[in-house]
Amino acid sequence: MSVSTDRARPVAGRRRGWKHRLAQNGTVRTLGPFVPVVFLWWLVAELDVFPSAFFVGPATVLAEMADLIYKGILPSYLADSLNRLWNGVLFGMLIGIPAGFVVALSTWARKLTWPLLMFFQAIADIAWLPIVIVWFGFSLTAVTFVIVYTIVFPLMISIVAGVEQVPRDVIRAARSLGAGRFRVFTDVIVPGSLPSVATGIRTGLGYGWRALIAAEIIIGSSGLGFMMFDSRRAGEVTGVFVGMIVLGVLWFALDALVLAPFERSTIERWGMVKTAEVGR
Amino acid sequence: MKTLEISGLHKQFVDSYTDEVVTAVGDVSFAVEQGEFISVLGPSGCGKTTVLNIVAGFEKQTDGSVLVGGREISGPSPERGVVFQSFALFPWKTVLGNVVFGLRMRGVPRQEREPIARQYLDLVGLEGFERKFPHELSGGMQQRLGVARVLANEPEVMLMDEPFASVDAQTRRKLQEDLTGIFESKRPTVFFVTHDVDEAVFLSDRVVVLSSRPSQVNEIVTVPLERPRDWRSVLDDPDFRHTVTHITDLLSGDESRVVQADLDSA
Numbered sequence: 001m002s003v004s005t006d007r008a009r010p011v012a013g014r015r016r017g018w019k020h021r022l023a024q025n026g027t028v029r030t031l032g033p034f035v036p037v038v039f040l041w042w043l044v045a046e047l048d049v050f051p052s053a054f055f056v057g058p059a060t061v062l063a064e065m066a067d068l069i070y071k072g073i074l075p076s077y078l079a080d081s082l083n084r085l086w087n088g089v090l091f092g093m094l095i096g097i098p099a100g101f102v103v104a105l106s107t108w109a110r111k112l113t114w115p116l117l118m119f120f121q122a123i124a125d126i127a128w129l130p131i132v133i134v135w136f137g138f139s140l141t142a143v144t145f146v147i148v149y150t151i152v153f154p155l156m157i158s159i160v161a162g163v164e165q166v167p168r169d170v171i172r173a174a175r176s177l178g179a180g181r182f183r184v185f186t187d188v189i190v191p192g193s194l195p196s197v198a199t200g201i202r203t204g205l206g207y208g209w210r211a212l213i214a215a216e217i218i219i220g221s222s223g224l225g226f227m228m229f230d231s232r233r234a235g236e237v238t239g240v241f242v243g244m245i246v247l248g249v250l251w252f253a254l255d256a257l258v259l260a261p262f263e264r265s266t267i268e269r270w271g272m273v274k275t276a277e278v279g280r
Numbered sequence: 281m282k283t284l285e286i287s288g289l290h291k292q293f294v295d296s297y298t299d300e301v302v303t304a305v306g307d308v309s310f311a312v313e314q315g316e317f318i319s320v321l322g323p324s325g326c327g328k329t330t331v332l333n334i335v336a337g338f339e340k341q342t343d344g345s346v347l348v349g350g351r352e353i354s355g356p357s358p359e360r361g362v363v364f365q366s367f368a369l370f371p372w373k374t375v376l377g378n379v380v381f382g383l384r385m386r387g388v389p390r391q392e393r394e395p396i397a398r399q400y401l402d403l404v405g406l407e408g409f410e411r412k413f414p415h416e417l418s419g420g421m422q423q424r425l426g427v428a429r430v431l432a433n434e435p436e437v438m439l440m441d442e443p444f445a446s447v448d449a450q451t452r453r454k455l456q457e458d459l460t461g462i463f464e465s466k467r468p469t470v471f472f473v474t475h476d477v478d479e480a481v482f483l484s485d486r487v488v489v490l491s492s493r494p495s496q497v498n499e500i501v502t503v504p505l506e507r508p509r510d511w512r513s514v515l516d517d518p519d520f521r522h523t524v525t526h527i528t529d530l531l532s533g534d535e536s537r538v539v540q541a542d543l544d545s546a
Contacts (some may be wrong), residue, residue, distance in 0.1 A: 146479070166367065167366065169368035170369075170370065172356065172362065172364075173364060173368040173429075175337075175338075175356035175367075176337070176338075176361055177380075177381055177385055178357070179381055179385045180385075187370075188370065192372075234296070265458075266372070271413060273369050
């Protein structure tokens with residue numbers, strides 16, 4: 001028994017070796033799953049399953065993308081969209097984070113605002129667009145309003161959940177080590193609720209991103225959403241495809257460059273994501 | 281001098297589902313001398329943790345008084361540091377950061393904090409782990425950190441709420457011996473809550489045995505064991521066995537009374 005396993009181990013080890021290395025490679029891990037999708041896409045386009053006015057292949061889209069970048073349209077639209085998103089996210093976090101902690105920490109604030117939170121969270125972001133256009137016109141303010149709106153509520157709700165998740169004993173420990181209420185907040189409640197706050201920011205950003213595209217489709221005069229809708233109006237499916245791909249790539253980039261590194265250096269470093277282990 | 285004086289402690293609370301008034305602590309009085317190790321032992325659910333929570337300032341008693349150094353307590357304070365069963369470490373702070381926390385809160389100057397913290401980390405055997413995070417330590421080591429974090433604050437009394445209940449049996453023996461060692465060298469005043477009779481006798485100078493709910497002091501047993509203590513010699517000591525048997529009898533007698541009472545009421 002033991003002999004056979006001993007003999008088998010090096011072979012298995014070697015075989016797992018290159019597979020393991022391949023699986024560890026970042027590029028392979030990120031792009032690998034897209035290979036069959038792109039192939040399928042190419043195949044469907046090549047076989048002319050749909051007329052080319054409705055469905056175009058990867059090569060056409062890539063060429064169109066290069067052309068749009070070359071002409072400077074894509075970069076400038078992209079900059080517009082990101083600028084709007086940034087504005088919305090910034091104000092959304094400036095409002096949502098303090099408001100979330102106030103509601104989480106004060107019982108009367110929670111009792112007073114919780115029904116309102118539930119009510120307003122239920123009104124979809126785009127449902128605000130008609131009235132927002134009446135109030136602010138086709139402007140940056142209107143788009144910002146919608147994004148802020150979509151970010152604030154999930155952020156507040158996840159902060160409330162996060163504060164509730166901070167173990168009671170950890171707060172008590174801080175109190176019995178000499179921390180006053182303010183230090184308990186800054187040194188225990190804020191870092192202790194960070195896993196949930198990070199999730200809230202992630203969710204909020206995702207919602208905000210979608211709201212932005214929706215807003216641009218309806219009230220935009222530039223930006224990715226506008227580009228996609230404008231292409232459709234002109235009967236140019238390729239532009240729509242380009243827009244969709246850029247959206248996906250951008251989210252990937254945001255996650256890889258901002259969200260994931262932040263989480264790695266905080267809650268993952270502290271072992272707080274595999275939660276149960278810490279509280280054991 | 282009495283470091284901790286508990287007199288006529290009584291705690292009632294209202295069950296939020298049934299609106300029934302429950303008496304958690306009936307009438308508890310005892311005192312702890314400075315530099316004494318005292319354990320509170322009782323059947324499960326007898327309210328021993330409630331007593332600790334009141335002394336820690338986490339809960340307010342319905343009646344009675346708790347004096348530390350002759351002064352009535354009010355709320356949690358670094359003079360009554362707590363070691364928790366759940367460790368309750370700060371996962372976002374390093375080992376050193378956890379120990380320094382109390383010193384920082386008490387306004388100890390920055391340059392003095394680290395030497396003090398290192399001294400206590402050495403005491404509990406965590407030197408070399410300063411830059412680790414708590415989740416990178418084993419359960420036993422996490423609780424050592426919990427002890428160092430409290431002792432660094434030099435509390436009047438260290439409160440320990442079943443601190444070794446969530447570590448494995450082997451580690452628990454080791455931690456108990458190390459705690460005895462620390463106690464014998466530093467002589468802090470310790471208030472230790474446990475349901476483990478062996479543990480209570482091994483560690484303590486005196487054991488406060490509580491009756492079942494509503495709890496009262498059944499007997500305060502003085503442990504006739506010499507210090508320094510270690511498990512090897514203590515287990516062979518007839519005095520140890522005798523004390524353990526006596527306390528076990530006290531607890532089981534209490535339990536059979538409860539069973540009898542339940543039968544009577546049924």
